[in-house]
Amino acid sequence: MRLTLTRKGAVAFAMALLTLPVVAVSAETPEELFEIHCAACHNTGGIGNPGLAPPLNRPVFWQALGEAAPDYLAGVMISGMAGKLEIQGQMYIGLIMPPVASTTDEELIEIGTWVLQALGETESAMSQELLDTARATRPSHADLRAMRPAVD
Template sequence: MAKAGIAFLLTMLVATGALADDVALFTKTCGACHGKGGVGIPGMAPPLAGAEWAKAGKPDSRLYVPEIILNGLSGKLTAAGRTYQGIMPAQKQRKDEEIATLANYVLAKLNSAPADFKPLTATEVEALRAKKVDHKTLLGTRSQLVQ
């Protein structure tokens, strides 16, 4: 099978969740801070399930999650009526497929994805990896998403 065919197959497997058990990957990668099922841990990390930034269904929310996974996030933010001041470390060491799986899980399973939701692909994550986004910009994106 040609490289392009293999890449397409992997992309489809990730998009459908067949490559990795998304719940297990989330629990292993994110659960210690964000809690089982992404409900958050007060004083440590905000909830990802039912997130305010996802409720608006704005297009920017689709890229917001993988950008945070890749670049981390620090600073003050409010979620579910609580204020958080913490640091999420960047996860650049993760494979593009893993980041796509995690982002799709947060976007489509922990939140109500819009009907026209297009799952992120490893190729899109690879492109985002080259884009440098600082924490101030990510906090600004978050603020716009919750307005």
């Protein structure tokens, strides 16, 4: 048996889908927030996806950024990142990380602090002030790439 939908039927079906209740995904920890909002590209635990998204679990990188690590991360979260990057011998070219727009500032702060501390093994933390500054200055992708230390 084959089921076909007319245009009216397809529209009615789509409208019915829109009336279904939305199930909120709740996260208990910053790591779970990372899994929800970032792991599709950066993979579970921030290990990266070769050719798609670089690993974030690179303490040497975050520590080499020093005091600029939270500013850099806030800039990437707000402005996104594009351009040629070579990280641990893997080239990342042409793919654009869009600004992280599907989160609240509170979630960005939790995720950012988790990346800096758990993956970067730093004592740095993300803050509302850093996010606000990144929004006000909108660092370019070139500016963000220029901040990167030559440790990869």
